[in-house]
Amino acid sequence: MxxxxxxxxxxxxxxxxxxxxxxxxxxxxxxxxxxxxxxxxxxxxxxxxxxxxxxxxxxxxxxxxxxxxxxxxxxxxxxxxxxxxxxxxxxxxxxxxxxxxxxxxxxxxxxxxxxxxxxxxxxxxxxxxxxxxxxxxxxxxxxxxxxxxxxxxxxxxxxxxxxxxxxxxxxxxGTARKPDFSAQFPAKRISSPLGWEDLVLAPEVMDEVQQLCAWMREGAHLMQDWGLARALKPGYRALFHGPPGTGKTLTATLIGQVVEADVYRIDLSMVVSKYIGETEKNLARVFDQAQSRRWILFFDEADALFGKRGAANTANDHHANQEIAYLLQRVEDFPGMVILASNLRSNIDEAFSRRFQSMVYFPMPDAEQRLRLWQQMLAPEHLDADVDLELLAQRHELAGGAIANVIRHAALKAVRAGRQQVRMQELRAGLARELRKEGRTL
Ligand SMILES: Nc1ncnc2c1ncn2[C@@H]1O[C@H](COP(=O)(O)OP(=O)(O)O)[C@@H](O)[C@H]1O
Ligand SMILES: [Mg+2]
Structure with missing residues (x-):
């Protein structure tokens, strides 16, 4: 000091x-x-x-x-x-x-x-x-x-x-402050206590994800030493799409973790502000810092960005369209990695999807992957003797996010009853609840 x-x-x-x-x-x-x-x-x-x-x-x-x-x-x-x-x-x-x-x-x-x-x-x-x-x-x-x-x-x-x-x-x-989220800085660093080994993905999805990691590690080398900068546009834009809870946010976070880059999530609701011009200034701040610091920019629930641009009926609509056009331009020109996540694919404007270097579909996990998710999230010492995770994994098609919700629900019931182990019946009740949310039944 x-x-x-x-x-x-x-x-x-x-x-x-x-x-x-x-x-x-x-x-x-x-x-x-x-x-x-x-x-x-x-x-x-x-x-x-x-x-x-x-x-x-x-x-x-x-x-x-x-x-x-x-x-x-x-x-x-x-x-x-x-x-x-x-x-x-x-x-x-x-x-x-x-x-x-x-x-x-x-x-x-x-x-x-x-x-x-x-x-x-x-x-x-x-x-x-x-x-x-x-x-x-x-x-x-x-x-x-x-x-x-x-x-x-x-x-x-x-x-x-x-x-x-x-x-x-x-x-x-002597220490760089990680900027705090605010209206002037509409991005927040995301991290996870989970590690790469906790990520459960189908091999072909994992392979695509590894391509992204490789670009983070070797992109600069390829562009400069291989001379690929003459043929390729700088930057790497990836779209993660698929049902909710399949690990899109987690994967973006973990990519940052393994390649030692900070991942910043941009809040789109803050992007379209009431104050004309303010938004652009605020976004410019995020992009400028991201560029100098090798951040990965992550736009969660990015659907608002690629929908067909609505007709501008009011001054506000017109303004929103303008901000979105600005944002898209920045995304396109950004020389680092941008990951956009969307729960739907049909929403994406075709003209826009051509601009991605990579489109990664996150499918619902299969039974084997679901079993791994159950087992990773619930340690054996917290399982009652009657719990059959294999059966749960076989029978119920749930994404990782939903499995986490079921476990939270069941674990709360168990500790409220003064136990350190969850029972099958508590997991079933949690499942029923989760399925009801999605409009399905047990
Ligand atoms: N493929 C996966 N591998 C490991 N954990 C997962 C996976 N998918 C979901 N999860 C669990 O569910 C939580 C929510 O997933 P998330 O990444 O937010 O899903 P999405 O962004 O696709 O909606 C994660 O934090 C993790 O605990
Ligand atoms: Mg998410």
Missing amino acids: QDHTLALTLELDWLQCVLDRRLEQHFQQQDLDLAAAGPLPELPPGSALGELIVRLQLSPAERVVLALALAPHLRPAMLDLLFMRNQNLDRGFTEFGGLKAQGHGGFLPTGETAAFLVAGEDLAARVALLACFDAGHAFARETLLSLETPASGEPQLSGALLASSEALQRLCS
């Missing part, structure tokens, strides 16, 4: 020197030389900032930009000097850029402020600086900082220079 804050302190001390020298030189109308502003600080190698600078091979100019974006958060008064007025014109200096904050009392840097520090009046250096704000730059790829889009018609560099909250967190504490 101390290393992290020490690194930030050293970096900001250096930024302070750069700022002082820059102002001095500006008023003496000299060119700025970053090297003249004092030696680049040596940061503790164990610090998050030190590690980042080495890994991304940040140049001194890039370090200024990053430190500048962090400064208002860490040394709020540091930039106040830039509020200085131009005596001749009785107004601020245009070349310092900057914004007056609403709540915060200090000076908030813009792209212009960064240009002032690193380029001064050197046009070539100013143009070179623009690369820092490209979508392909490490700053954007790793969601460290961004330049806010300026008001229409204003110069690009007049947008605010913003450090991301994740970057702050990461550089101050």
Whole structure:
């Protein structure tokens, strides 16, 4: 922890020197030389900032930009000097850029402020600086900082220079925070206490699922080293379809587990928000982070996405269609793995299904698979002597999700009666209940 804050302190001390020298030189109308502003600080190698600078091979100019974006958060008064007025014109200096904050009392840097520090009046250096704000730059790829889009018609560099909250967190504490679900971040990480060995799938389904794992492990290698990037569109889009409770969500979760990637489930009900434009911004946030972090994006109950686009009768329908079109485009362009799950197949627009690299049908488990599911979920020591799981598995066609419900019901009955074992009759009652839900009888 101390290393992290020490690194930030050293970096900001250096930024302070750069700022002082820059102002001095500006008023003496000299060119700025970053090297003249004092030696680049040596940061503790164990610090998050030190590690980042080495890994991304940040140049001194890039370090200024990053430190500048962090400064208002860490040394709020540091930039106040830039509020200085131009005596001749009785107004601020245009070349310092900057914004007056609403709540915060200090000076908030813009792209212009960064240009002032690193380029001064050197046009070539100013143009070179623009690369820092490209979508392909490490700053954007790793969601460290961004330049806010300026008001229409204003110069690009007049947008605010913003450090991301994740970057702050990461550089101050050394740990990346897993973002929390919110309206601004409509995705939630999913995990499971189950492991790969608990997954019960027919061999051909398992084989398709293994293809997905292989892409996660070897996709980059194939695209780059085999040169397949010339022939193949980046990314991998899979559709999991089949009856409820057959393990679609579980499989998506476990793929992430075995290939060591986080799986984020996107809540579609949050996608179509009332506030025009907000949704796109929120989704963009999810896709951008997913891209830099190698997340698997999972859209559960994705049917809403591929239904035939409804006629837009109201402004709201029109808006919803627009958001969906945007989302589909992002899904299609996403260079990582996207898994969509649906309980129905007939719903899926044919034009859309052509865009999947893989369509995996999750059938109802057969009797043998059902027996494995029963046995895995209920340990033998919790079975009364009269329980015949084989018989239950043979007789009743149920998906894994339904079997789990039956077991929950029966186990609750048993513990309420003060027993540690479930009885056959309790399992039967649970079964009847579960079948009734599906409109079937025992
Ligand atoms: N094929 C399966 N293998 C192992 N467990 C399963 C399987 N299918 C369902 N389950 C159990 O049922 C639960 C619900 O399954 P889920 O993955 O949510 O189904 P779906 O997403 O297809 O509706 C799982 O968490 C797991 O406990
Ligand atoms: Mg599910």
